Amino acid sequence: xxxxxxxxxxxxxxxxxxxxxxxxxxxxxxxxxxxxxxxxxxxxxxxxxxxxxxxxxxxxxxxxxxxxxxxxxxxxxxxxxxxxxxxxxxxxxxxxxxxxxxxxxxxxxxxxxxxxxxxxxxxxxxxxxxxxxxxxxxxxxxxxxxxxxxxxxxxxxxxxxxxxxxxxxxxxxxxxxxxxxxxxxxxxxxxxxxxxxxxxxxxxxxxxxxxxxxxxxxxxxxxxxxxxxxxxxxxxxxxxxxxxxxxxxxxxxxxxxxxxxxxxxxxxxxxxxxxxxxxxxxxxxxxxxxxxxxxx
Numbered sequence: 478x479x480x481x482x483x484x485x486x487x488x489x490x491x492x493x494x495x496x497x498x499x500x501x502x503x504x505x506x507x508x509x510x511x512x513x514x515x516x517x518x519x520x521x522x523x524x525x526x527x528x529x530x531x532x533x534x535x536x537x538x539x540x541x542x543x544x545x546x547x548x549x550x551x552x553x554x555x556x557x558x559x560x561x562x563x564x565x566x567x568x569x570x571x572x573x574x575x576x577x578x579x580x581x582x583x584x585x586x587x588x589x590x591x592x593x594x595x596x597x598x599x600x601x602x603x604x605x606x607x608x609x610x611x612x613x614x615x616x617x618x619x620x621x622x623x624x625x626x627x628x629x630x631x632x633x634x635x636x637x638x639x640x641x642x643x644x645x646x647x648x649x650x651x652x653x654x655x656x657x658x659x660x661x662x663x664x665x666x667x668x669x670x671x672x673x674x675x676x677x678x679x680x681x682x683x684x685x686x687x688x689x690x691x692x693x694x695x696x697x698x699x700x701x702x703x704x705x706x707x708x709x710x711x712x713x714x715x716x717x718x719x720x721x722x723x724x725x726x727x728x729x730x731x732x733x734x735x736x737x738x739x740x741x742x743x744x745x746x747x748x749x750x751x752x753x754x755x756x757x758x759x760x761x762x763x764x765x766x767x768x769x770x771x772x773x
Contacts, residue, residue, distance in 0.1 A: 498523055575609055576604065640684070651692075716739065
């Protein structure tokens with residue numbers, strides 16, 4: 478049976494980038510020692526989530542790829558002998574920046590990268606100020622353990638992104654994430670938000686017949702502007718199987734590492750039982766590329 482032992486790192490970050498990276502390294506090595514062959518980190522894991530405000534000084538956090546961070550995580554991946562999914566603030570050129578996931582193989586080589594395609598622009602999530610939408614398309618990354626469909630955070634809400642990754646051969650969908658509650662939201666609204674977040678991603682697993690791995694950060698990060706109460710990242714990193722079945726789920730408010738065994742052969746069986754890809758009416762989907770369909 479083909480199985481991937483997968484490690485999830487749910488971490489709370491501070492302003493100390495070096496400390497954040499060293500703590501991630503220790504968690505990656507710990508998961509490796511427990512048998513992980515794949516380790517996934519949260520979105521923009523080197524720093525605090527700086528997109529709560531629009532501040533040009535934050536562009537100084539960006540790095541070229543390859544650069545110092547890719548060198549660091551390449552070394553960690555090689556030492557741990559894991560396929561490592563990272564999430565970096567990429568400086569592509571002066572004035573041109575991306576939110577970029579970089580995947581390293583077990584030998585430390587760069588297997589590929591994905592630039593976040595869907596960029597939010599909401600209170601406390603002012604990402605359009607910082608990130609240019611990705612231009613690499615929805616192309617999976619081939620690694621020594623399998624074909625990975627890497628998407629990032631806001632991409633989670635778009636079934637088109639998951640479908641295109643699946644159609645391109647992805648064996649698993651992976652979402653590095655940084656999402657949480659504005660602290661003044663009422664409890665019932667918080668519950669609706671996290672329920673919707675998990676439901677839509679479990680739906681991607683079901684619709685495409687492949688597992689989903691989502692890794693979020695945790696902890697409260699203050700709004701530097703003081704306009705809001707900051708973001709309480711809701712953790713709840715999770716793994717679900719190709720029928721949407723939850724196989725692991727982290728806590729909300731605590732740092733945590735999870736080790737999950739993913740049965741990669743199960744997708745084949747599920748797709749035989751539920752042949753959604755076979756029954757797609759590809760001859761009738763032309764309108765999907767429209768922004769909105771105005772009826773006469």
